[in-house]
Amino acid sequence: MTAPALGPAFELPEQLTALRAKVRTFVDERVIPNEAKILAEDHAPDAQGRSVAPRSATLRALRDEAKAAGLFTPHLPEALGGLGLGVMGMCALFREMGRSPVGAAAFNCDAPDQGNMDVLLRVATEEQRERWLGPLARGEITSGFAMTEPAPGAGADPSNLRTRAVRDGDDWVIDGHKWYTTGGGDASFLIVMARTSDDPRAGATMFLVDRMHKGISHVRDIPVMCPPILTHREAEMRFEGVRVPASAVLGGVGEGFRLAQTRLVPARLTHCMRWLGLAERTLQMCREYVVTRESFGRTLAHHQAIQKMIAEASTGIHAGNLMTLHCASMLERGLAKEARPYSSMAKNHVARLLCKTLDDAIQMHGSLGFSDDMPFALWYRYARSARIADGPDEVHDVVVARDFLRGTLDVLV
Numbered sequence: 001m002t003a004p005a006l007g008p009a010f011e012l013p014e015q016l017t018a019l020r021a022k023v024r025t026f027v028d029e030r031v032i033p034n035e036a037k038i039l040a041e042d043h044a045p046d047a048q049g050r051s052v053a054p055r056s057a058t059l060r061a062l063r064d065e066a067k068a069a070g071l072f073t074p075h076l077p078e079a080l081g082g083l084g085l086g087v088m089g090m091c092a093l094f095r096e097m098g099r100s101p102v103g104a105a106a107f108n109c110d111a112p113d114q115g116n117m118d119v120l121l122r123v124a125t126e127e128q129r130e131r132w133l134g135p136l137a138r139g140e141i142t143s144g145f146a147m148t149e150p151a152p153g154a155g156a157d158p159s160n161l162r163t164r165a166v167r168d169g170d171d172w173v174i175d176g177h178k179w180y181t182t183g184g185g186d187a188s189f190l191i192v193m194a195r196t197s198d199d200p201r202a203g204a205t206m207f208l209v210d211r212m213h214k215g216i217s218h219v220r221d222i223p224v225m226c227p228p229i230l231t232h233r234e235a236e237m238r239f240e241g242v243r244v245p246a247s248a249v250l251g252g253v254g255e256g257f258r259l260a261q262t263r264l265v266p267a268r269l270t271h272c273m274r275w276l277g278l279a280e281r282t283l284q285m286c287r288e289y290v291v292t293r294e295s296f297g298r299t300l301a302h303h304q305a306i307q308k309m310i311a312e313a314s315t316g317i318h319a320g321n322l323m324t325l326h327c328a329s330m331l332e333r334g335l336a337k338e339a340r341p342y343s344s345m346a347k348n349h350v351a352r353l354l355c356k357t358l359d360d361a362i363q364m365h366g367s368l369g370f371s372d373d374m375p376f377a378l379w380y381r382y383a384r385s386a387r388i389a390d391g392p393d394e395v396h397d398v399v400v401a402r403d404f405l406r407g408t409l410d411v412l413v
């Protein structure tokens with residue numbers, strides 16, 4: 001598929017519109033009706049412990065259906081079984097998938113695997129691609145991205161990186177302590193960020209490491225605000241004398257910080273796409289309720305306070321879509337560096353929008369909204385991490401303000 005471009009009226013190319021409709025139908029007819037079953041199977045007691053992800057048999061069957069329908073890993077090039085969508089195409093499709101918290105996984109487009117596929121595609125050697133990218137693209141294995149460490153290590157400020165990799169002959173030996181490696185427990189391999197020198201810019205390197213390698217222990221899945229959803233289990237990992245060959249280096253020694261940015265900008269944008277989908281579904285569910293539920297002699301939809309919440313969410317989703325599409329178009333034009341502050345704006349806007357829309361959905365549904373008879377409480381707990389993961393709000397605001405104050409941010413595009 002050629003890179004889709006937006007026309008003057010922001011319309012999508014015909015081919016992409018058709019594909020998007022196919023994905024939407026699949027989500028409506030196959031994913032959403034099975035959502036509760038997939039989540040229950042994912043939590044089933046006999047599925048605990050390390051296992052082949054995804055744990056849910058229903059989800060695995062849906063992935064086979066998505067493959068048969070030609071909708072699996074659409075973001076990858078055709079040679080790897082995808083559709084070569086490009087970032088603009090991903091915006092259209094990922095939003096549809098994101099309408100369910102298990103939707104992206106049905107198409108092998110969930111985080112962190114999708115972002116990891118992206119970085120492997122850019123910089124992995126032929127051997128690394130064959131060993132890890134192929135099976136990941138086929139949905140046979142899952143992966144983790146291990147950058148964050150407990151204090152005083154790498155967090156909002158990656159330069160606090162403490163995990164070290166030391167050269168020993170032809171090998172590297174990694175020692176360190178990571179946490180919040182999403183999906184790390186079930187993963188077949190990890191991309192591990194380690195310090196290889198004290199150079200502030202070129203002091204970090206990424207390594208591709210077999211998760212079962214000697215010296216790696218999965219300490220626990222950290223109990224967090226949200227119950228685990230598929231690979232969204234936050235692993236704490238220890239690396240003790242993990243000896244890997246030089247061929248485990250991903251993209252070059254000292255390239256870690258640069259590659260992290262290369263991975264994070266598009267990965268952040270794909271988060272926005274999925275979150276916009278969930279916000280849209282939430283708003284549709286609110287409409288169904290407020291046009292039927294009556295209070296004080298009229299439906300909720302007739303009360304201005306309700307209209308205000310609906311209008312704010314609709315406007316916020318529309319703005320989020322435009323911000324995401326704009327940033328995606330920059331990435332497609334090869335303007336990765338210039339896109340960075342725009343990706344920060346989009347990420348902050350969409351993360352807050354999703355949290356606010358879910359909070360308002362609970363409010364509009366009253367006691368029903370607070371109950372687990374509706375999914376909003378679960379989705380809210382899931383969404384709240386959006387304001388922290390991939391960099392907290394404040395750090396993205398720093399990027400936007402810094403570029404604006406330097407005069408390098410063209411805000412009137």
Ligand SMILES: Cc1cc2nc3c(=O)[nH]c(=O)nc-3n(C[C@H](O)[C@H](O)[C@H](O)COP(=O)(O)OP(=O)(O)OC[C@H]3O[C@@H](n4cnc5c(N)ncnc54)[C@H](O)[C@@H]3O)c2cc1C
Pocket residue numbers: 112144145146147148149154155156157179180181182183234385388389390391392394395398
């Ligand atoms: C659900 C979830 C999944 C995650 N998945 C992964 C993963 O797969 N791999 C991975 O490596 N990491 C992952 N993370 C970690 C995430 O990237 C970090 O949490 C994030 O970068 C912030 O780091 P920190 O938590 O150490 O916060 P800290 O660095 O301790 O910062 C704490 C708070 O300080 C404030 N702050 C920090 N810097 C500034 C500043 N410059 N100005 C003003 N305020 C500031 C912010 O409010 C911030 O929230 C995940 C996190 C979550 C919550």
